[in-house]
Amino acid sequence: MQAIESTIATLSSWVWGPxxxxxxxxxxxxxxxxxxxxQFRALPLAFKLIFHKDHHHEGDISHFAALMTALAATVxxxxxxxxxxxxTLGGPGAVFWMWMTGLVGMATKYAEAVLAVKxxxxxxxxxxxxxxxxxxxxxxxxxxxxxxxxxxxxxAFGIGNMTxxxxxxxxxxxxxxxxxxxxxxVLMILTGLVILGGIRSIGKFTSLLVPFMIVGYVATALIVxxxxxxxxxxxxxxxxxxxxxxxxxxxxxxxxxxAAAMRYGIARGVFSNESGLGSAPIAAAAARxxxxxxxxxxxxxxxxxxxxxxxxxxxxxxxxxxSWTQGVNASELTSASIxxxxxxxxxxxxxxxxxxFAYSTLIGWNYxxxxxxEYLFGSxxxxxxxxxxxxxxxxxxxTSLEFVWNFSDLANGLMAIPNLIGxxxxxxxxxxxxxxxxxxxxx
Numbered sequence: 001m002q003a004i005e006s007t008i009a010t011l012s013s014w015v016w017g018p019x020x021x022x023x024x025x026x027x028x029x030x031x032x033x034x035x036x037x038x039q040f041r042a043l044p045l046a047f048k049l050i051f052h053k054d055h056h057h058e059g060d061i062s063h064f065a066a067l068m069t070a071l072a073a074t075v076x077x078x079x080x081x082x083x084x085x086x087x088t089l090g091g092p093g094a095v096f097w098m099w100m101t102g103l104v105g106m107a108t109k110y111a112e113a114v115l116a117v118k119x120x121x122x123x124x125x126x127x128x129x130x131x132x133x134x135x136x137x138x139x140x141x142x143x144x145x146x147x148x149x150x151x152x153x154x155x156a157f158g159i160g161n162m163t164x165x166x167x168x169x170x171x172x173x174x175x176x177x178x179x180x181x182x183x184x185x186v187l188m189i190l191t192g193l194v195i196l197g198g199i200r201s202i203g204k205f206t207s208l209l210v211p212f213m214i215v216g217y218v219a220t221a222l223i224v225x226x227x228x229x230x231x232x233x234x235x236x237x238x239x240x241x242x243x244x245x246x247x248x249x250x251x252x253x254x255x256x257x258x259a260a261a262m263r264y265g266i267a268r269g270v271f272s273n274e275s276g277l278g279s280a281p282i283a284a285a286a287a288r289x290x291x292x293x294x295x296x297x298x299x300x301x302x303x304x305x306x307x308x309x310x311x312x313x314x315x316x317x318x319x320x321x322x323s324w325t326q327g328v329n330a331s332e333l334t335s336a337s338i339x340x341x342x343x344x345x346x347x348x349x350x351x352x353x354x355x356x357f358a359y360s361t362l363i364g365w366n367y368x369x370x371x372x373x374e375y376l377f378g379s380x381x382x383x384x385x386x387x388x389x390x391x392x393x394x395x396x397x398x399t400s401l402e403f404v405w406n407f408s409d410l411a412n413g414l415m416a417i418p419n420l421i422g423x424x425x426x427x428x429x430x431x432x433x434x435x436x437x438x439x440x441x442x443x
Contacts, residue, residue, distance in 0.1 A: 008406045023420050035111075042297055043304065046300055064298075066286055071360075075361070078271045081334070085268060086264045089330075092319055095312075095315040097269065098268060098272070099269075100269070102304065105270075113284040114430045114433050115281065117285055117295050119137045126286060128374065131281060131419040132148050135422045146375075148278060151418070154414075155369075159271060160369065163405060166396045171331060171350065174335075180397045184395075184397030202366075213356040218309065221313035224317050238319055242256075279365070282371050320337075323337045335350035
């Protein structure tokens with residue numbers, strides 16, 4: 001097992017080297033320039049469209065439900081443990097690079113959703129779409145679509161399953177002294193209860209759970225930050241300064257280079273908001289809409305909410321506390337930081353938030369994985385995949401944290417490569433659809 005863990009760690013490090021970081025940020029920057037900063041200009045319209053309903057058009061779920069399904073998958077452990085891991089390994093400067101993935105990632109997420117809806121197909125179990133379809137039918141590269149589907153089916157067990165179960169199990173063990181195996185069993189049963197109903201069941205469930213959990217976590221974060229308001233300017237100073245300057249060891253913090261800040265900031269930013277991975281457009285393709293741009297505008301708000309709101313809250317909580325300089329484990333860093341202000345009740349709040357975030361991610365990512373499996377093997381394979389996915393929850397809950405995160409990073413990187421190639425090849429299609437839509441609404 002140790003040899004496998006070492007191999008996965010080495011491969012993960014290689015995949016997330018300079019070429020991948022350049023490809024991810026480069027694609028986002030290119031799309032931002034090509035679309036003339038559309039993600040900033042059209043953000044108010046995007047939020048307005050979230051609640052717009054296209055009752056009589058093709059699709060399985062509303063704009064809102066599609067966004068909530070995507071948010072269910074993205075707002076997860078990355079927002080609590082992922083941010084803590086980025087700061088632990090990359091220092092405060094990692095937060096700056098997380099923001100960069102969010103700002104340019106909004107354009108990437110927008111482009112993914114435009115293509116997902118444009119090239120989607122109607123199947124026996126609802127709409128089918130995502131990178132595998134726009135790679136095959138838009139870019140004319142079916143082999144690359146197949147490769148993406150394989151990586152997605154595998155990645156669902158990492159980012160969307162084992163990391164979520166692992167972090168929940170660890171924090172429940174530390175907070176409530178509940179064994180990881182018990183947590184794994186409970187999560188496994190609850191996951192199975194929802195995913196058996198398919199996308200409509202998932203959409204209804206996430207539409208209820210996701211707004212509640214995000215508002216609850218942000219409200220708690222705002223209370224903590226309000227009580228430490230005098231420390232916030234220094235937190236921002238640390239973020240901006242150490243984005244371009246190494247940080248020395250201090251207390252229990254071992255220090256970090258600029259390269260580490262970039263690597264872990266970008267990797268954890270992508271882990272959290274999934275811009276460029278190609279996962280969210282699978283949910284966007286299920287939206288009930290008559291125009292690819294409408295759902296794409298809604299989809300890009302997901303990155304804004306996830307990274308620029310929720311991740312920022314977590315980062316500020318950590319950097320206005322002292323625990324990050326005292327060698328506290330990343331899995332417990334956010335709860336320890338909140339506990340400095342709210343006491344033991346803070347740990348309990350983070351434990352509950354972790355469980356809700358993890359559970360929603362499990363639900364959302366199962367849908368991504370089964371759509372990839374359907375593309376590869378047909379609809380009959382979905383039932384088998386659901387069983388395997390559900391069973392993997394227990395494996396994640398009882399496996400080492402380092403292995404789970406390295407596996408997730410590796411699988412995410414492998415997913416991103418074919419998707420980013422597709423986005424670059426089809427960027428002019430995205431621009432044409434965007435120009436058409438905005439010219440139409442002006443008349």
